[in-house]
Amino acid sequence: MAGIVVANGSGLSPTWVMEKVLAHYAERENWYSRFVGEGPDSIIQKITKLEKNAGDTVKVTIFAKLGGAGQDGDGVLETNEEAPVPYQDTLVINQKRHAVRVNGKMSVQRSAVPLYTEASMLVGMWARDWMSELMSIYLAGRRGTRTLTVIPTSFSSFASNTLDTPDSTHTLWAGSAGTEAGMVAGDTFTSALIDKADRQINLLINSGVPMRFPKVNGEEVRPLKITPEQWYDLQQDPAWVAAQQYAGDRGAKNPLFTGSKGKWKGYDIFVDPAGVQFTTSGGGITACCAQVLACQAGLLAFGGVEDATDGGGGKWGAVKETFDYGNQTGFAARTITGFKKTRINSLDHGVFTINTGYTS
Numbered sequence: 001m002a003g004i005v006v007a008n009g010s011g012l013s014p015t016w017v018m019e020k021v022l023a024h025y026a027e028r029e030n031w032y033s034r035f036v037g038e039g040p041d042s043i044i045q046k047i048t049k050l051e052k053n054a055g056d057t058v059k060v061t062i063f064a065k066l067g068g069a070g071q072d073g074d075g076v077l078e079t080n081e082e083a084p085v086p087y088q089d090t091l092v093i094n095q096k097r098h099a100v101r102v103n104g105k106m107s108v109q110r111s112a113v114p115l116y117t118e119a120s121m122l123v124g125m126w127a128r129d130w131m132s133e134l135m136s137i138y139l140a141g142r143r144g145t146r147t148l149t150v151i152p153t154s155f156s157s158f159a160s161n162t163l164d165t166p167d168s169t170h171t172l173w174a175g176s177a178g179t180e181a182g183m184v185a186g187d188t189f190t191s192a193l194i195d196k197a198d199r200q201i202n203l204l205i206n207s208g209v210p211m212r213f214p215k216v217n218g219e220e221v222r223p224l225k226i227t228p229e230q231w232y233d234l235q236q237d238p239a240w241v242a243a244q245q246y247a248g249d250r251g252a253k254n255p256l257f258t259g260s261k262g263k264w265k266g267y268d269i270f271v272d273p274a275g276v277q278f279t280t281s282g283g284g285i286t287a288c289c290a291q292v293l294a295c296q297a298g299l300l301a302f303g304g305v306e307d308a309t310d311g312g313g314g315k316w317g318a319v320k321e322t323f324d325y326g327n328q329t330g331f332a333a334r335t336i337t338g339f340k341k342t343r344i345n346s347l348d349h350g351v352f353t354i355n356t357g358y359t360s
């Protein structure tokens with residue numbers, strides 16, 4: 001009589017399950033994976049040069065917008081050309097690893113839970129959370145005070161990439177004062193605040209650092225990433241509620257931006273569970289940090305990792321090791337990566353920050 005036979009090293013072995021589960025969480029469920037692409041039109045630009053080349057540093061050159069007046073009529077253009085001004089941003093990569101070890105085969109024997117699969121799933125979930133939180137922190141330019149996260153509050157940098165505080169040109173503070181010191185807890189996130197941010201973003205076209213937004217099917221999209229606290233307050237805004245009831249949500253139809261909570265005058269709203277909270281230096285209140293994301297908002301690089309899989313938002317390798325004469329089994333995730341917010345001449349390139357109080 002024929003039966004099911006699982007041969008050594010077959011596709012049903014714990015190693016196969018571990019790799020698939022890890023890849024699913026570490027890459028495909030990374031919160032930012034929907035925004036990652038290899039071209040300069042991507043919100044998170046992935047740089048692959050170091051995956052097959054030696055080194056730990058990449059430099060990205062970005063040119064400032066031309067500001068000359070040009071020539072009229074038969075005015076001489078030769079020798080009156082404008083020299084483009086280049087700026088370079090530097091990104092460094094480093095290795096990151098984490099692991100779980102199953103203590104012994106009797107532990108596996110006693111457990112009704114498949115410990116090998118559970119261990120690999122937990123490692124994959126950790127990799128997902130670490131990468132998502134790293135991107136949130138760097139885009140905000142601060143670690144913040146949010147707890148119950150993978151990255152500790154003592155975090156200052158990864159791979160020596162500095163956390164750059166948002167510049168004043170690309171920052172909006174809620175409240176009538178419009179300053180950090182003047183903002184109070186009651187200055188919450190509203191649709192009117194999005195309108196105010198939109199005006200400031202549009203005026204950047206007159207500066208050397210305008211924000212350029214990606215297009216999907218020929219239509220410009222402007223993702224706005226907010227925290228859960230800001231999302232709660234936005235849902236209390238009557239103008240927002242009315243707009244979602246009576247206006248069509250084109251943004252949710254874009255496959256690139258699946259997961260949008262709604263749309264307000266061209267801005268697709270996304271809720272980032274790891275969105276940064278912080279304590280203001282002036283008023284001493286707990287604030288929330290939202291960001292409008294444009295092309296090249298962030299730079300993401302990976303180095304070469306053996307047997308790594310690539311799901312768009314990350315590139316992680318899975319490792320399975322045995323210890324104590326095969327009695328113990330460990331499952332690890334590893335990557336070589338780096339991330340930072342893109343800057344031109346000490347100014348944010350593709351990120352506009354909106355700071356608010358929130359309803360406790």
